[in-house]
Each structure stands twice: as structure tokens, then as C-alpha cells.
Amino acid sequence: MRCEELDNGQDNIHPHITACSGEKTHLCLHCSKTFTDENTLILHQKTHQVDYELTSHLRTQTQEKPFNFSQNYKGFPCQSNLGKHLRTHTEEKPFQCSHCCKTFSQRQELTSHLRTYTGEKSFTCSQCDKVFTSQSNLTNHLRTHSGEKPYQCPNCDKGFSEKKNLTRHLRTHTGEKPFMCSQCDTGFAQTATLIRHLRTHSGEKPYKCSHCVKTFAQQANLTSHNRRHTGEKPFKCSQYDEGFSQRNNLTRHLRTHSGEKTFQCSHCDKVFSQRGTLTRHSRTHSGEKPFQCSQCDKGFSRRSSLISHLRTHSGEKPFQCPQCDKGFSQSSSLIRHLTTHIGEKPY
Numbered sequence: 001m002r003c004e005e006l007d008n009g010q011d012n013i014h015p016h017i018t019a020c021s022g023e024k025t026h027l028c029l030h031c032s033k034t035f036t037d038e039n040t041l042i043l044h045q046k047t048h049q050v051d052y053e054l055t056s057h058l059r060t061q062t063q064e065k066p067f068n069f070s071q072n073y074k075g076f077p078c079q080s081n082l083g084k085h086l087r088t089h090t091e092e093k094p095f096q097c098s099h100c101c102k103t104f105s106q107r108q109e110l111t112s113h114l115r116t117y118t119g120e121k122s123f124t125c126s127q128c129d130k131v132f133t134s135q136s137n138l139t140n141h142l143r144t145h146s147g148e149k150p151y152q153c154p155n156c157d158k159g160f161s162e163k164k165n166l167t168r169h170l171r172t173h174t175g176e177k178p179f180m181c182s183q184c185d186t187g188f189a190q191t192a193t194l195i196r197h198l199r200t201h202s203g204e205k206p207y208k209c210s211h212c213v214k215t216f217a218q219q220a221n222l223t224s225h226n227r228r229h230t231g232e233k234p235f236k237c238s239q240y241d242e243g244f245s246q247r248n249n250l251t252r253h254l255r256t257h258s259g260e261k262t263f264q265c266s267h268c269d270k271v272f273s274q275r276g277t278l279t280r281h282s283r284t285h286s287g288e289k290p291f292q293c294s295q296c297d298k299g300f301s302r303r304s305s306l307i308s309h310l311r312t313h314s315g316e317k318p319f320q321c322p323q324c325d326k327g328f329s330q331s332s333s334l335i336r337h338l339t340t341h342i343g344e345k346p347y
Helices: 004-008 013-021 038-062 079-090 107-118 135-146 163-174 191-202 219-230 247-258 275-286 303-314 331-341
Strands: 067-069 074-076
Touching: none
Parallel strands: none
Antiparallel strands: 067 074
16 A cells, blocks of 8 residues: 655655654653654643643742752752753853854843843833843842842951852952963953953053043053043042042152151161152162163163253253253252352342
8 A cells, every 4th residue: 555645755755654654753841742743742832831830930939949950959940940050050151142242141141131232221220210221230239229238258247239249259268360361370360350461461551541642551540640631639638638649649648647667678777658769779789770871871770860861961951040041951950050149139
């Protein structure tokens, strides 16, 4: 006996033979029933959908977690949650952004990421009207209003509003430095610190001053530099009304009030309030002269001495006498000259 369907062409032979033979090769993963063709299986699986959603919901009430994972003994109320958790171990990221090729382990992470392209911000803060692309970002932001810090460090009393900040903080206790430089094998506790370090190898300076042509490897250095243009001095001395553009300048200034001298010379008993002063003093012992003249190969222990010396080659005389307009290459020469005018009567 010959089946007439076999005469219709090769493309439909296999599904038809399966139907004729009664072979059931399509298995339902929910109830283990088998079916002869894929379409029947799909129709059957829809009968599980309502039961599946109801069962998953009921587990949120009963706390039942039938899907267990032996690696850390976590339990999950539904199989999809188990799948999400397993990706934290396998590092699988099956959800890819079509704009920038970034991949994500969870679909909702991709959905949130896509809003950075669409500009959609559907989560609004009721306190200050700021809008956010995801519920989690809004939740983190709300803690800036409430002051809530639910993530507590088990080693000290510090609390954090976001879990990622706690994770970074814990490395200060463990000493863990998981982010390694591929050029010199130096380790870092944070990715941001590694990125800044990599610029010491590449020479990249992405932060540009809007007032001049200078560029910087770090945002903090640009911010500090900008104060030279704006004149801003946010670091105030508590004893006088003096302000400073950089924190380290304020620290040095405060030592003039306290008399603190923390930098001691290892060759003699002298102590200094500033590290730079100690460095310059140490050269009187070592004889080091790191500042070399490019014109005559003379060396100097201080940069200021080199600058003064270079004027003997250039002929520059920036220090002008206010009385007779004579110029001098060094301020000390001007001071000596001014004594010649003492007692002189103007015309």
C-alpha cells in the first residue's frame, strides 16, 4: 500500500511519515506528554499557561521554592527565576542591545538600557520631580531623600544606600583588587580607578579645559585647574578669611598656624611642615641637581634657580625698578638696586 502524500514532494515527507506511523517525537516539558507534530504541541502548551501563572503566583504566598540550586542552596518559586539566578554563575548574557552590542543577563536590564536611546523616562520622583529610566534607579534615588541605608557593612558600622557601594566598600576590608591592568599587572578595587590608571599607559587626556588648550587625564585635575581661570577658592582657613583653590594648599597653610612639622630629614634633625621643602633640603645632603640647563649643562637643586639662570642666556629682565626703569634678571638684584634710591629726591 502506497501513501498518496509521498507523491506530493520531498519537503513534507518527514512530518507526514511521523503522522502516519503514530510516532510521537515532540515532548511537553510541563507534563511529559508527547505529540506527533510541533503545532499540536504548541496548542497543548497553552493549556499550561494559565495553570503556570497561577501556580507561580501562589508560591509568592506560600513561600514554596521547589526549584533548588545546589551551588549555594538558594530556592526559587518559579523556574524562570531559577534561570535568571543560574546566569549569575555562568555569566551568560543572552539579551543583546541592537544599538551598541552590549549584552545583559536579564531581559528587564536590556529594556532599561534601551531607554537610554529612546529617552523614555517613566519613573518620576514624588519629592523632586526627577525622572528615571528604571524603577531600581528611582528606588536608589529616593534614599537620597529618606537617608535610608539598608546595606550595612558586617565589618564596621558603615551603611550604604546602594548594594554596589557596599560591594566596593567591602574590598577595603578584604584587600581584594579584582580589576587588573593588562599592561603592568597592577590590581584595583574599582573599575573607575583602573580606567584612570590605564591613561598613564596610553597618555590619553580626555578632559579639556574650555578656557585654554590644556587637557587632563582625570576629571578632578580639570576641576582643580579651572579654578585658576575662575578664581574660585572653596577651601577656607578656619582661623583667617583666606581661601585656597586646592585642598592640599589649605592643608599646608594650616600647618603655619599649628606649627606642625611632620616631615623630618633622615640625614639631620631638621623637620619641615611641607614635603616639598624637605625634598629640596635633602638635596643639600645628596648633592642632587635634577634641574639641568639645556644651554650649558649646568645643574641646579631648585627649579627656581634654573629659571633665574636661563635668563642669563635669554637676556630677559622681568624685574623692573619703579624709579628708574632699570631691569634685572633676578628679584634679589632689584632689591639691592632699590637701596641706591634711598634718600634720592625726585626732580
